[in-house]
Amino acid sequence: MLSLKNIALTFNEDTPDEKKALQDIHLTLEKGDFVTVIGSNGAGKSTLMNVISGSLKPDIGTVAIDGRQVVHLPEYKRSSYIGRVFQDPMAGTAPSMTIEENLAMAYARNKKRRLRAGVSKKRRELFREFLQTLQLGLEDRLTAKVGLLSGGERQALSLLMATFTEPNILLLDEHTAALDPSRAELITNLTGEIVDKFNLTTLMVTHNMQQALDLGNRLIMMDKGQIIFDVSGDQKQELTIEKLLHEFQRIRGKMLDNDRAILG
Amino acid sequence: MFISLFGAVESGVIYAIMALGVYLSFRVLDFPDLTVDGSFVTGAAVGAISITNGVPPILATLLALLAGFLTGSITGILNTKGKINPLLSGILMMIALYSINLRILGRPTLSLIRESTLFKNLEPIWDATGIDQAINGFIGLMGVERFPDTWVVLIFMIIVTVLIKLLTDYFLKTEVGLALRATGDNERMIRSLSANTDTLTIAGLGISNGLVALSGALVAQYGGFADVNMGIGMIVIGLASVIIGEALFGTKNIARTTLAVIGGAIVYRIVVTLALRVDFLKTGDMKLITALLVIVALIAPKIITASKENRRRQRKKMALNKKTEEV
Ligand SMILES: Nc1ncnc2c1ncn2[C@@H]1O[C@H](COP(=O)(O)OP(=O)(O)OP(=O)(O)O)[C@@H](O)[C@H]1O
């Protein structure tokens, strides 16, 4: 489904600011895999997401989706296969446009955009049905501007917009990090339900270790631009936060330098 | 008085098309596009030179629209492909167009007095309908003494401008139109929804300047000449129309906003006309008046909202005081 081979990316190469953000990344996801990604600040998690989505180009290496090479496709072309939710609730929606207009734009993701009405009667019904699954009452506010929604509501809408066209790959980059704990839990639960329902192939970055353990069938840990730990199946089910921290210490010979992760 | 106000409304409706173009770049795409000063003249020049070379006025006007589309697209290409900042892309294009417009015209001013124009062609058909007499008879009853020469320009232009408004409203609600609006609202998001924002910016600026040039061609035919300097300050007039219109008539939704922009263009012309009737003010003061108008339209709504908020708080405080006194 998704296959990364030999990816490397260095920022500001040959300058004092040189930063090896990704090194020697090999990663293959099967259809329906739900992979949680953890790692300390600056480990390269967001960079990895950006390389998959096409907003960054790797120095070397290949990205294939469904066996199709996409590394040379610009971001906007690749995004017909990829759904994305960003950390910032403002990033995933257009604030001055209405809820139904935002959904209409997401609905057109994997189709050719034409000069026909974006929101038809039939589509409005469809949008309403999808919004009902969020259980936030947004289905009654179809013509409200998205800028009026709370961060949590916006993030739920972004999640719906990223998923309801059933993309080949779903990328979530700390998409609950900007929310208060109860909203974050709501979005986390929704994420689990939606990924299950559509059987989406998903990569989810999180600093919340418990979340990383609870969700998904596979977990990878990144550090200094590399994938240093990769567990799936039963082994992942048996994992605990203590074991994870211990594992990190064993591999890197030091403590995981991220208190956010432990608290989360 | 009636005649000069009539003239103000007439030209207001023609300039409203330019204001709609400015609305598309400035508000929808969030792109402060200074190409307008040049593309307005390009429209006038292409229209005028085509007409003097025997092209039927309607075709000449459409050619002007096309030329305007081209100028806007080039600004868009400079910005998206050349990665030049929006303001600078527009300024560069505006400067380049000054020379190009002079080339198109072949001289600084080209008169259309002896040529047929869209409006002159309509007059014989119009006169046959006798609508002028009917309207003049009616407003005569209301005490108007001097009548305008013809109503055809006003009525024809209202039809054209409203048609363009309705087309714009529809377009901005299509799948492409939604993506265009999102390009101005949240570019990163719409790119992650597989829209090519470069192409959308280029096309959007093309349409915007197409409308500006169309307005230029109509103004040239209305005024009877095209002049290489007729576009100076046009962007500010466009912005004035957009901002005054939004402040006076509201921006609840797209249809309302485009209507407000047209209204703003007309109000702007009326205010300028009235201001120039003041003895103390001269034609040369028009730019200053325009700048002051924009400043007022930008600041006044804020002051009004603030004072409303203040009064609301005052009321609440009084109510609270009363309650505590009673207790
Ligand atoms: N555009 C850029 N230019 C230069 N350096 C960059 C750029 N983007 C990221 N980096 C650097 O690359 C490294 C990896 O960054 P990245 O954003 O992928 O980390 P992350 O794992 O997502 O961290 P966090 O948990 O803080 O979000 C960091 O050291 C960062 O400073």
Ligand SMILES: [Mg+2]
């Ligand atoms: Mg990150």
